[in-house]
Amino acid sequence: MGFDMSPVGLKKLCREKRLFASLPELNEVLHLHHRGIVEIKGLEEYTGLKTLHLESNAILKIKGLDCLMNLRCLYLNQIKCLKGLSCCQCLRQLNLSGNMLCLEEDVAHLTKCKSLQSLDISRNKLDNEESLQIIQSLRLTLLKMSGNPIVSTIPYYRKLCLVQMPTLTYLDESPVSENERRLARAWTEGGNEEETSMRETIRKEEAHQREIHRQAFEAMIEEATAELAENERKQREAAERTQEERAEAAAREEQFRAEIAAREEAKRGQEIQEQRRAELAAMEEKRAAELVAMEEELAAELAAREKNLSEEWILERLECADKERKFKEELQERVLERMAQDKNVARPMLWGTKAYKSLWEIATNIEQS
Numbered sequence: 001m002g003f004d005m006s007p008v009g010l011k012k013l014c015r016e017k018r019l020f021a022s023l024p025e026l027n028e029v030l031h032l033h034h035r036g037i038v039e040i041k042g043l044e045e046y047t048g049l050k051t052l053h054l055e056s057n058a059i060l061k062i063k064g065l066d067c068l069m070n071l072r073c074l075y076l077n078q079i080k081c082l083k084g085l086s087c088c089q090c091l092r093q094l095n096l097s098g099n100m101l102c103l104e105e106d107v108a109h110l111t112k113c114k115s116l117q118s119l120d121i122s123r124n125k126l127d128n129e130e131s132l133q134i135i136q137s138l139r140l141t142l143l144k145m146s147g148n149p150i151v152s153t154i155p156y157y158r159k160l161c162l163v164q165m166p167t168l169t170y171l172d173e174s175p176v177s178e179n180e181r182r183l184a185r186a187w188t189e190g191g192n193e194e195e196t197s198m199r200e201t202i203r204k205e206e207a208h209q210r211e212i213h214r215q216a217f218e219a220m221i222e223e224a225t226a227e228l229a230e231n232e233r234k235q236r237e238a239a240e241r242t243q244e245e246r247a248e249a250a251a252r253e254e255q256f257r258a259e260i261a262a263r264e265e266a267k268r269g270q271e272i273q274e275q276r277r278a279e280l281a282a283m284e285e286k287r288a289a290e291l292v293a294m295e296e297e298l299a300a301e302l303a304a305r306e307k308n309l310s311e312e313w314i315l316e317r318l319e320c321a322d323k324e325r326k327f328k329e330e331l332q333e334r335v336l337e338r339m340a341q342d343k344n345v346a347r348p349m350l351w352g353t354k355a356y357k358s359l360w361e362i363a364t365n366i367e368q369s
């Protein structure tokens with residue numbers, strides 16, 4: 001059973017191929033080859049389609065492409081007539097290889113495809129000059145007709161195509177060069193002699209062109225040699241300048257190192273002087289401390305001696321005072337005894353009386369003396 005080319009079937013295929021099933025107009029490429037399709041239909045919603053593959057199916061007539069206004073590439077086979085392609089005004093590439101086209105009526109509709117640039121009509125049944133003339137009237141850049149009887153039956157088929165199709169850049173299995181086109185044009189104008197003459201002209205032009213290229217290459221080599229010599233000279237000058245700059249930098253560095261060494265030497269001398277000053281200050285401080293210690297020791301010794309002397313002196317004074325007190329007491333006792341023995345005194349002398357005061361003054365005078 002063939003593929004159901006209906007909107008439902010196409011949407012199902014889009015889902016299987018991970019295409020835009022819900023928005024068919026967004027699909028640009030659709031592969032429907034090898035599906036047993038017998039009729040083209042159901043493409044009304046695929047307005048944005050640009051490439052359509054329908055080869056290896058059972059399609060006999062081209063129809064149902066009216067809605068594909070943006071179609072660029074179309075692949076078909078197993079058909080006998082190209083009627084129905086006139087609606088594809090944007091068609092650029094058409095692959096009709098392996099079909100059953102044989103008459104000029106079968107290919108006449110190709111002239112209505114004004115944008116067609118690439119046509120693969122190989123392995124068909126074309127065998128008359130009229131069908132070839134229709135194809136030669138197209139402004140193609142690529143044409144493949146190998147496998148058709150006309151290719152082998154018409155003499156000088158390739159030369160005729162090159163002359164009649166000036167825009168062609170690729171014919172069958174080989175590209176088209178400008179020299180090949182010139183040779184074909186000369187052959188049509190004057191036969192083999194004109195072609196031979198044109199071939200000699202092309203050979204001379206190529207030789208001249210090679211000579212120009214050789215001279216240009218030699219000039220380029222000379223220019224490159226001169227440029228290389230100039231670059232080497234500049235490199236030598238740059239190397240000399242670099243060497244001079246390095247020498248100057250080395251001299252500056254040496255001078256800088258000498259200055260640093262002198263500064264370090266001066267700094268070391270200053271440090272030595274400061275160290276000596278510090279040592280002298282420490283020695284002086286030590287001596288001062290020793291002198292202070294000695295003074296303190298002497299002062300302590302003197303204080304001890306003075307203390308001892310003062311204690312001895314105090315003891316001596318105390319002894320003298322004690323002796324003096326005892327002497328005064330004895331003297332007072334004597335005076336009192338004398339006064340007591342005085343017969344002129346009627347009663348003993350009382351404390352605080354005038355007589356006692358006079359006696360006390362006598363005793364005090366004795367103590368002071």
